[in-house]
Amino acid sequence: MKKRAVVLRFPGTNCEFDTEYALKKQGFDVEIIWHKEETLPECDLVVVPGGFSYGDYLRAGSIARFAPIMKAVESYANEGGYVLGICNGFQILTEAGLLPGALKRNNNLHFISKMQHIKVINNDNKFLSKCEVGEVLEVPVAHADGNYYIDDEGLEELKKNNQILVRYCDKDGYPMILNGSVEQIAGVCNKTKNVFGLMPHPERAIELILGSTDGVKMLEGFAS
Amino acid sequence: MKAIVNVFLKEGVLDPQGKAAHHALESLGFKGVNDVRIGKQIVIDLDAKNKEEALQKVKEMSETLLANTVIEDYNIEIVE
Numbered sequence: 001m002k003k004r005a006v007v008l009r010f011p012g013t014n015c016e017f018d019t020e021y022a023l024k025k026q027g028f029d030v031e032i033i034w035h036k037e038e039t040l041p042e043c044d045l046v047v048v049p050g051g052f053s054y055g056d057y058l059r060a061g062s063i064a065r066f067a068p069i070m071k072a073v074e075s076y077a078n079e080g081g082y083v084l085g086i087c088n089g090f091q092i093l094t095e096a097g098l099l100p101g102a103l104k105r106n107n108n109l110h111f112i113s114k115m116q117h118i119k120v121i122n123n124d125n126k127f128l129s130k131c132e133v134g135e136v137l138e139v140p141v142a143h144a145d146g147n148y149y150i151d152d153e154g155l156e157e158l159k160k161n162n163q164i165l166v167r168y169c170d171k172d173g174y175p176m177i178l179n180g181s182v183e184q185i186a187g188v189c190n191k192t193k194n195v196f197g198l199m200p201h202p203e204r205a206i207e208l209i210l211g212s213t214d215g216v217k218m219l220e221g222f223a224s
Numbered sequence: 225m226k227a228i229v230n231v232f233l234k235e236g237v238l239d240p241q242g243k244a245a246h247h248a249l250e251s252l253g254f255k256g257v258n259d260v261r262i263g264k265q266i267v268i269d270l271d272a273k274n275k276e277e278a279l280q281k282v283k284e285m286s287e288t289l290l291a292n293t294v295i296e297d298y299n300i301e302i303v304e
Contacts, residue, residue, distance in 0.1 A: 059292055066289070095292065102294040104233070107240045149237060149295050180240065 002029045003223060004043040008073070010035045010064045015050035015086065015203065022203035022215065023047070026223040035067035045082045045222050046073055048089030050142070050201060060103065060145045061091035070096055082126060082222060083195045087143055090187070090197030099190055099197045100158065101150035106143070107180030113142040115211055116178060118186050118200055119169040122162040125193040129221045136173045137214035139200040146199040148181035155182060163189050166198060225272045227282040228301040231291045232263035266290055275302050
């Protein structure tokens with residue numbers, strides 16, 4: 001049977017169609033759901049895609065996290081359902097408390113939009129199960145508020161539980177400061193490893209014409 | 225009643241906007257600037273029986289939405 005994915009859409013979301021396209025290529029049936037819905041259809045994965053929900057007013061993700069559909073997403077996640085937040089989706093999931101930490105304005109105050117290398121730190125989770133630890137992937141980033149912050153205690157927790165998914169690095173895998181993130185963190189998961197968030201866009205790196213296909217093996221994790 | 229909420233990044237959390245403004249002030253020749261922090265001010269007009277009730281309400285608003293307490297601190301001023 002085909003796997004089913006749901007992609008959320010808020011006012012200001014702009015990556016829902018790219019995400020839909022990428023997931024369809026992975027064999028998913030995909031449904032885009034408006035934020036005013038209060039229930040989720042039965043599915044194997046919920047993706048909170050990138051964009052600028054509510055114009056990033058107040059803080060990126062801070063208003064979207066109270067949208068009606070988010071209650072359903074929270075229950076879905078608490079029951080062990082897989083949730084992936086990409087870019088603005090990552091911001092929404094941290095604001096909702098489904099992922100630890102927070103995302104601040106980039107240290108250089110720029111909107112950073114470019115191809116970026118990231119290093120796989122942990123793969124003992126569904127999302128990165130098709131990637132190798134230490135593997136360097138090339139995936140685009142496009143954000144103004146991607147500067148991941150977590151306090152020292154939280155950071156220790158992340159390390160202890162293998163919750164750091166990817167870090168920014170150079171092409172050889174050496175640490176690279178992109179936006180000021182604590183320890184170059186580009187993505188994390190929750191303790192139970194069913195909620196994932198990252199700033200880079202795997203859905204934008206799925207065909208050679210896009211400059212990289214490394215996003216495929218990331219998304220493949222959910223398809224298996 | 226009117227409430228003023230000031231939201232700032234916590235001490236110890238680097239404030240990139242404050243830092244940029246600090247550098248700009250220095251390069252404009254302003255001397256003795258030790259630190260610059262940039263936050264936001266939210267002004268709320270609300271119904272409340274008294275100051276205490278207003279404070280209670282705005283505190284809840286701040287914790288729920290106006291500040292992200294993972295990275296931000298806030299203070300509330302009730303103006304009658």
